[in-house]
Amino acid sequence: MQLRDTPDQRRFREELRAWLRATLPTLDPQPSQDDWPARRAYDSHWQALLHRAGYAGLNWPAAYGGRGATPTEHLIFLEESELAGAPYVGVNFVGLLHAGPTLIAEASPEQRERHIPAILRGDEIWCQGFSEPDAGSDLAALRTRAVREGAGAGDHYVVNGRKIWTSHAEVADYCELLVRTGPPDGPKHQGITWLIMPMDTPGVSLRPLMTAGGSTEFSEMILEDVRIPVANRVGEEGDGWRIAMVTFAFERGTGFVSEVVWARRRLVEIAALARENAAWEDSGTRRRIAGLAAEFDALWALVKRNVSEAEHSADGIPGPGSSVFKLRFSEARQHLDDLHAEVRGRDALAFDDELCTYDGEPGYERLRSLAYTIAAGTSQVQRNIIGERILGLPKEPSAASAAGSAGSAGTTGTTRSTGTTKGGAR
Numbered sequence: 001m002q003l004r005d006t007p008d009q010r011r012f013r014e015e016l017r018a019w020l021r022a023t024l025p026t027l028d029p030q031p032s033q034d035d036w037p038a039r040r041a042y043d044s045h046w047q048a049l050l051h052r053a054g055y056a057g058l059n060w061p062a063a064y065g066g067r068g069a070t071p072t073e074h075l076i077f078l079e080e081s082e083l084a085g086a087p088y089v090g091v092n093f094v095g096l097l098h099a100g101p102t103l104i105a106e107a108s109p110e111q112r113e114r115h116i117p118a119i120l121r122g123d124e125i126w127c128q129g130f131s132e133p134d135a136g137s138d139l140a141a142l143r144t145r146a147v148r149e150g151a152g153a154g155d156h157y158v159v160n161g162r163k164i165w166t167s168h169a170e171v172a173d174y175c176e177l178l179v180r181t182g183p184p185d186g187p188k189h190q191g192i193t194w195l196i197m198p199m200d201t202p203g204v205s206l207r208p209l210m211t212a213g214g215s216t217e218f219s220e221m222i223l224e225d226v227r228i229p230v231a232n233r234v235g236e237e238g239d240g241w242r243i244a245m246v247t248f249a250f251e252r253g254t255g256f257v258s259e260v261v262w263a264r265r266r267l268v269e270i271a272a273l274a275r276e277n278a279a280w281e282d283s284g285t286r287r288r289i290a291g292l293a294a295e296f297d298a299l300w301a302l303v304k305r306n307v308s309e310a311e312h313s314a315d316g317i318p319g320p321g322s323s324v325f326k327l328r329f330s331e332a333r334q335h336l337d338d339l340h341a342e343v344r345g346r347d348a349l350a351f352d353d354e355l356c357t358y359d360g361e362p363g364y365e366r367l368r369s370l371a372y373t374i375a376a377g378t379s380q381v382q383r384n385i386i387g388e389r390i391l392g393l394p395k396e397p398s399a400a401s402a403a404g405s406a407g408s409a410g411t412t413g414t415t416r417s418t419g420t421t422k423g424g425a426r
Contacts, residue, residue, distance in 0.1 A: 005076070012069075013076050019053055020084040030087065034216060040125060040171040043090035047122030056120040057096075060104060064116035071307045075257060082261035091168045095119040095126035099176045102194075102247045107234050111196065115174070127172035129163040129197065129221060130244065139178075140188040140241065144223060146179035146195070148230065157181070157195065157233075159203075159226040165375075169206050169219040172199050177228075178244055181237050192240035196232040203227070213364040248377060249322055256329055256376075257303055263329075263336055264296045270340050279343045288339050295332045299325060320389040327382040330372040337362075337369040 005013060027046070031038035050056040051065070059074040060066025067073075089096050100119045103112055118124040135141040144161025148154035159179055169175070175197040182191015197204070203226035209218040235243050271289050274280040306321045340362060341348035348362045373379045387393040 009073060009076060012073055013080060016055065016077060016080050017084070019055070020080065020086060023049060023053070024084060024086060027087070036091075036171050036216075040091050043087065043092055044122035044125075046087045046090075047092055047096075047120075051121050056122075057100070057116075060100065060116065060120065064104075064112055065120045066116075071310055072304075075304065075307050078257045079261050082258045083265070088258065091125050091171055092119070092122060094128045094167060094172075094176065095124060095174075098128060098247050099126045099174070102176070102243065103234065105246050106194075106243050111232075111234065115196070124174060125168065125172045126174050126176060127166050127169040127199070129166055129175045129177040131163060131165045133162055133164045133220070139244070140192070142178055142180060142192065143184070144177075144179050145184070146181050146193060146228070148181070150230075155230050156227045157193075157230065159195075159197075159223050159228060161223050163221040163223070164218075165209070166206075166219045166221045167217055169199070169221055170208065175199055175221075176247065178240055181240075189241045191238050192244070193237050194234045194240040194243040195228050196234065197226065197228050201226050201228065211367075212370075213367040215364070215368075249319070256326070259333070260296060260299050260303060260329065263333060264293075264300070266340070267292055267296065267336060270336075270343055274343045277343070277345075285339070285343065288335075292332060292336055292339065295328070295335075299329050299332065302328075320385055323377075323382040323385040324390070326376060327379055327386065330379060330382075333372045334369045337366040341366055 028042070031042050033039070047056060054067055055077060057064075057066030058069040058077050059071045060068070062068035096119065100116060103115055107115075115124060119126070129144075130139060130142075132142050132144060134143060142161075144159060144163065146157040146159045148156070149158050150156045157179065159177070161179070163177075166175070177195045177197040179193055179195055180191055181193040203224045205222045205224070207220040207222065208216050209220060210216055211218065267289065274285055274289065279285050302321070302325050306319070306325060309319055309321065344362055348366065377385075384396055388395055
């Protein structure tokens with residue numbers, strides 16, 4: 001693990017800082033959070049600027065328009081961009097942080113050639129069709145069904161089902177879609193397939209969802225007889241669960257890097273605010289600030305460790321250590337917003353409050369932080385992964401096997417007591 005910049009990395013960092021200083025003042029003000037066409041135009045323009053300057057897809061293959069740099073240089077890019085106040089990936093979130101890395105790892109050469117350069121230029125916006133209304137956080141319980149139809153073995157999948165919490169679906173061109181192609185009563189982690197779905201395909205309809213904070217970045221997506229070419233399948237049919245785990249490894253491994261930088265910066269601001277009011281006189285508040293500072297420092301070191309590990313692995317995919325990061329960061333982020341609310345006082349309730357002296361919306365940010373222990377895999381899911389894949393603990397029994405064991409135990413007990421049920425069962 002390398003925690004300090006090499007001479008080449010220091011040179012890269014200085015060049016990037018100079019480019020950010022020259023470019024950021026040329027940007028227009030960010031549009032309203034509810035103006036989705038304007039947000040797409042703004043985020044796509046920023047992505048195009050990065051691409052023309054050679055900063056798009058830093059660690060993506062040069063053959064598809066990336067820079068071919070190391071994951072560590074990618075980490076430097078994310079750190080410096082956040083510190084400089086550069087625009088977030090915005091509507092390009094799924095394409096750049098989930099779908100793109102997954103396509104590089106798992107897609108065919110034709111699929112990579114078709115989509116990777118367009119994602120890097122900001123020409124293609126993606127959304128994620130994973131979660132379902134009836135599956136909760138148990139992704140493997142998804143029910144959206146894809147049946148193969150057409151000439152010969154079938155050249156199309158016909159898809160029916162519903163997806164929920166689909167980020168940026170209203171402006172997306174493509175969706176990374178998980179469907180069930182195996183028997184509905186088979187093992188739930190098998191028979192799942194990963195498809196590329198054009199969002200303008202007939203049969204796709206959207207129902208916008210409003211969050212508790214009033215934002216509208218999510219939609220429910222209804223799929224009715226949607227025909228998707230078999231050529232849009234990534235990997236083998238039925239191998240979608242393994243490919244989804246690759247997607248999640250990137251999401252948990254590097255998808256929150258900018259958030260760590262942001263959280264460290266916000267903690268400094270909270271400490272400064274506490275010094276301006278009576279909050280700093282409370283030793284408990286000072287202790288919490290110090291504790292969170294240590295927590296975020298440790299998380300930043302863990303990010304570097306995970307990136308370094310991926311950099312030296314054969315497939316470049318982050319390992320299960322990304323779940324340790326996701327678990328600890330999600331909870332620390334919520335503690336940060338709780339502390340912020342207590343130190344700020346009245347303004348902590350602000351939503352578009354003209355009297356608020358803070359440059360953001362602390363009320364909205366605090367509500368948003370509640371989703372961190374749910375999104376991208378709940379904290380319970382992360383604990384299971386850590387227990388099974390890092391600590392080597394036995395797998396958690398499924399609900400079906402637990403019910404089966406309970407049923408077997410009940411039958412055995414009945415047989416022993418009556419002696420007649422056993423004969424009847426035969």
